[in-house]
Amino acid sequence: MAFDFPIKDLMRRKSQTIMTTLNLAICVAMTTFFILFGENLGAELSAATVGKLTVGLSIVLSRFTLIVVILNSLAGVLVTSFLVSIMTSERIQDIGIMKAVGCLTDMVFAFFTAELSLITIAGCILGTIFGVIANSISVSLMNAIGFYIQPKPLNIWTIISVFILFASLTHILGIWQIIKTIRIKPVDALSQTFTLGTTRRSGQWIPSRLGLTFKIALRSLARRRSQTVQMILCLSMIITLMTLSIFGGIVAKETTQSYIERAIGRSVVLIAEAEMAEQYASLLSRFFEPKEARPIDYLDQDYTISDSLISDLGSIDGVIKTDPRLIFETIIYEYPTVVPDPEGEDRYIEIGDHRTCRVIAMGVNPNQVVNDWLILGRKFEEIELNGALIGNSVALKTFDNPLEQIFKMSDLEFNITGVCIDPVNNGEVIYAPISTLSSLHGEHGYNLLLLQIDSRNHAETLISIEARINDTNLVLLDLNTVLNSHIRFLDYTWSMVLPLSLSSLLNAVFCLLGYMTLALMSQRRDLGIMRALGAKPRTMTKILFSQSLVLVIVSGVVGVPLGLAVTFTFFIPEATISQSSLPIVIGSILLVLAVMSVSGVYPAMNITRRPTGETIRS
Amino acid sequence: MSKSDLAVKASSLRKEYTIDGLRIEALRSLELEIKEGEFVSIYGSSGAGKTTLLNIIGGLDKPTDGQIIVLGHDLSEYDEDFLATFRCAYVGYVFQLYNLISTLTVLENVMFPMQLAGWQEKRIMERCTELLELVGLTHRSDHFPAQLSGGELQRTAFARALANNPPLILADEPTANLDLETGLKIIRILEGLKGEKTVIVATHDERIIDLSERVLNLEDGRIVSNGF
Numbered sequence: 001m002a003f004d005f006p007i008k009d010l011m012r013r014k015s016q017t018i019m020t021t022l023n024l025a026i027c028v029a030m031t032t033f034f035i036l037f038g039e040n041l042g043a044e045l046s047a048a049t050v051g052k053l054t055v056g057l058s059i060v061l062s063r064f065t066l067i068v069v070i071l072n073s074l075a076g077v078l079v080t081s082f083l084v085s086i087m088t089s090e091r092i093q094d095i096g097i098m099k100a101v102g103c104l105t106d107m108v109f110a111f112f113t114a115e116l117s118l119i120t121i122a123g124c125i126l127g128t129i130f131g132v133i134a135n136s137i138s139v140s141l142m143n144a145i146g147f148y149i150q151p152k153p154l155n156i157w158t159i160i161s162v163f164i165l166f167a168s169l170t171h172i173l174g175i176w177q178i179i180k181t182i183r184i185k186p187v188d189a190l191s192q193t194f195t196l197g198t199t200r201r202s203g204q205w206i207p208s209r210l211g212l213t214f215k216i217a218l219r220s221l222a223r224r225r226s227q228t229v230q231m232i233l234c235l236s237m238i239i240t241l242m243t244l245s246i247f248g249g250i251v252a253k254e255t256t257q258s259y260i261e262r263a264i265g266r267s268v269v270l271i272a273e274a275e276m277a278e279q280y281a282s283l284l285s286r287f288f289e290p291k292e293a294r295p296i297d298y299l300d301q302d303y304t305i306s307d308s309l310i311s312d313l314g315s316i317d318g319v320i321k322t323d324p325r326l327i328f329e330t331i332i333y334e335y336p337t338v339v340p341d342p343e344g345e346d347r348y349i350e351i352g353d354h355r356t357c358r359v360i361a362m363g364v365n366p367n368q369v370v371n372d373w374l375i376l377g378r379k380f381e382e383i384e385l386n387g388a389l390i391g392n393s394v395a396l397k398t399f400d401n402p403l404e405q406i407f408k409m410s411d412l413e414f415n416i417t418g419v420c421i422d423p424v425n426n427g428e429v430i431y432a433p434i435s436t437l438s439s440l441h442g443e444h445g446y447n448l449l450l451l452q453i454d455s456r457n458h459a460e461t462l463i464s465i466e467a468r469i470n471d472t473n474l475v476l477l478d479l480n481t482v483l484n485s486h487i488r489f490l491d492y493t494w495s496m497v498l499p500l501s502l503s504s505l506l507n508a509v510f511c512l513l514g515y516m517t518l519a520l521m522s523q524r525r526d527l528g529i530m531r532a533l534g535a536k537p538r539t540m541t542k543i544l545f546s547q548s549l550v551l552v553i554v555s556g557v558v559g560v561p562l563g564l565a566v567t568f569t570f571f572i573p574e575a576t577i578s579q580s581s582l583p584i585v586i587g588s589i590l591l592v593l594a595v596m597s598v599s600g601v602y603p604a605m606n607i608t609r610r611p612t613g614e615t616i617r618s
Numbered sequence: 619m620s621k622s623d624l625a626v627k628a629s630s631l632r633k634e635y636t637i638d639g640l641r642i643e644a645l646r647s648l649e650l651e652i653k654e655g656e657f658v659s660i661y662g663s664s665g666a667g668k669t670t671l672l673n674i675i676g677g678l679d680k681p682t683d684g685q686i687i688v689l690g691h692d693l694s695e696y697d698e699d700f701l702a703t704f705r706c707a708y709v710g711y712v713f714q715l716y717n718l719i720s721t722l723t724v725l726e727n728v729m730f731p732m733q734l735a736g737w738q739e740k741r742i743m744e745r746c747t748e749l750l751e752l753v754g755l756t757h758r759s760d761h762f763p764a765q766l767s768g769g770e771l772q773r774t775a776f777a778r779a780l781a782n783n784p785p786l787i788l789a790d791e792p793t794a795n796l797d798l799e800t801g802l803k804i805i806r807i808l809e810g811l812k813g814e815k816t817v818i819v820a821t822h823d824e825r826i827i828d829l830s831e832r833v834l835n836l837e838d839g840r841i842v843s844n845g846f
Contacts, residue, residue: 212730212733215722215726216721223721523721525720526719526720526721529717529718529719531702532678532705532711532713532717533706533711534702534703534704534705534734534735535706535734536698536699536702536703537698537699537702539734612679612698612701612702
């Protein structure tokens with residue numbers, strides 16, 4: 001059978017064809033965008049990163065992307081196949097007629113499969129185009145607002161893979177639905193009592209004591225049992241996705257911002273020689289500006305800060321904490337180690353390799369650090385001269401299981417006590433006791449000083465500090481400015497991702513519209529009769545709204561807790577959510593559910609606007 | 619004849635449909651008066667406009683032109699909400715294809731107009747018992763329409779039409795799809811209404827025509843004979 005007949009048929013049912021195609025296009029676009037945009041941000045999707053010991057900011061984003069992509073793909077394929085099943089169910093009498101006049105089942109199958117293929121290919125092509133455009137716009141937007149993202153060349157294989165994944169899954173599920181529908185006997189399909197997608201007797205159990213509206217609504221849902229169950233499945237999946245997008249997205253955004261805030265510290269100023277201060281600021285900014293830091297000799301004596309000045313600055317009113325540091329660049333060497341085999345008793349396995357990593361080393365007094373950036377393990381104690389904390393990027397790139405491994409630096413071995421998230425040098429940083437690191441370089445002194453100051457007297461304290469360093473070669477840099485840039489970057493990054501999750505709302509709306517259209521098809525006669533008997537248009541709307549509401553509530557009961565569970569179980573350790581965001585999250589989820597319920601009534605509005613006589617005749 | 623005695627008065631009534639750009643005139647300048655309590659049959663060939671006329675009298679459809687006054691209400695002036703209230707209170711409609719609500723049982727179908735009218739539950743149940751006894755379907759009250767025969771469906775439709783005790787009963791080919799014996803049961807119900815209510819029946823059934831006080835012959839949207 002050529003494609004011209006299916007094309008004509010699809011054109012005649014424009015609204016349904018557009019709805020199904022757009023639904024698929026949105027899912028393909030979302031998936032393509034998430035993967036491409038994730039790659040551009042350096043958070044490549046990799047199942048291997050999930051479940052590792054280290055948790056970095058990029059991993060939070062990549063996990064978010066991964067989970068959303070998986071759920072989105074599932075929801076997209078389920079919804080599309082469901083809409084295809086609705087389109088096929090609506091044609092059940094046509095199928096009966098085709099079979100009754102001698103059309104072979106194979107031909108009927110070929111006809112509907114051709115329609116499915118047309119919709120799938122159109123949806124996948126449109127979705128791929130939308131996804132690529134959305135990625136380009138987002139990258140350009142990020143660059144336009146001042147955050148440099150090097151656009152990667154389009155990964156054609158990723159795009160092709162997404163296309164093939166959606167096209168094949170939609171075909172498999174769609175064909176399954178078609179086969180289920182076309183198996184009907186012509187005599188059943190043409191029977192007077194057979195209404196679309198309904199079973200005759202189900203719904204008897206629903207008691208008469210319920211109000212008239214709810215009774216009719218529930219019985220109608222029960223009679224289209226198969227479609228109702230599929231619908232609840234699709235909506236549950238979409239609501240899970242939306243809960244994850246809204247709640248998980250906001251939690252992820254706030255958690256990553258909190259990581260950075262804790263890592264840099266609030267009301268912290270940097271005191272260093274001008275060139276060193278510029279270098280440190282540049283190292284901090286590598287997080288959102290991937291340009292290489294200038295090579296400098298960190299151990300140059302000109303950068304040294306005297307103990308007396310440190311103590312002098314520490315005594316200024318308003319200075320809460322002094323955190324003097326020795327910073328330099330070095331290479332660390334991973335040591336493999338032997339650990340008990342988790343899968344076998346009394347057996348041991350070797351983990352790790354002989355990898356190396358160029359890092360920024362920071363000598364610190366562990367009790368004086370202004371950062372609160374630990375995400376795994378513990379800080380080293382002052383007496384642990386060979387203890388070290390490592391940044392999450394070092395942990396991810398250089399170690400298999402950092403807390404079990406050791407590394408070597410300048411012939412000294414260090415035990416890793418913890419992992420931290422630190423934007424310095426984009427996480428390629430290690431912290432060790434100042435005494436140990438200083439001894440490696442001939443008892444070198446401090447070359448960097450961080451001061452945490454009282455935020456209530458911020459300006460006055462800054463003036464006092466500047467007065468003290470006025471006659472030295474040191475400068476003051478307020479790290480709040482740098483911190484705000486980091487937070488703004490994260491804000492923009494998540495702002496690019498979060499609104500796109502709203503497209504899942506569109507999916508839900510299409511899904512409900514499709515279902516309610518089917519519901520109306522099968523109830524049109526009943527609704528016409530009710531109107532003939534004196535029921536007002538709003539009674540019809542109430543009945544259809546009740547059906548929509550029941551579907552959304554049941555799906556919400558499944559989807560919302562599932563979305564919350566996914567967020568907390570697989571997504572973010574030490575999740576943070578501010579009290580001010582909680583009402584926004586709850587409000588957004590309720591609003592989304594309300595929009596979904598109301599959208600289901602749209603087809604009803606059309607039918608109630610038609611004159612009663614016309615409704616009965618149709 | 620006093621104007622207040624009129625149940626239905628149609629003046630220059632015209633109804634036109636447009637299907638795919640093709641104009642079809644279902645009723646042409648129709649003039650009609652039916653007294654309260656009168657039993658009138660309308661007969662005519664298929665497509666003559668019988669169902670259209672019944673739909674306009676019943677407030678299901680609006681005329682394209684002309685005036686239709688039913689029980690003192692000019693239906694061409696009212697909106698959908700008022701027409702719904704009017705149908706519920708004043709009209710009992712029996713359709714050719716029964717048109718029962720498929721998701722409701724026999725009892726619930728009969729209850730439906732009374733629930734719309736806001737009757738008390740107790741009164742509804744009493745009236746339902748009375749009506750189901752009248753049409754002989756007490757034993758089928760909990761069955762769904764899909765489980766009933768054609769005659770039972772039509773009798774349920776009659777019980778539902780009488781539910782709110784409306785002054786006007788409209789029946790569109792009530793015996794067309796029934797065998798002789800089942801048709802007779804329906805005719806007996808109609809006979810019981812004679813003199814009590816205004817009854818307008820579109821039919822080809824000679825037995826109903828014999829029962830009528832007046833017969834209107836409709837052809838091509840016009841009344842060509844009016845009398846017995």
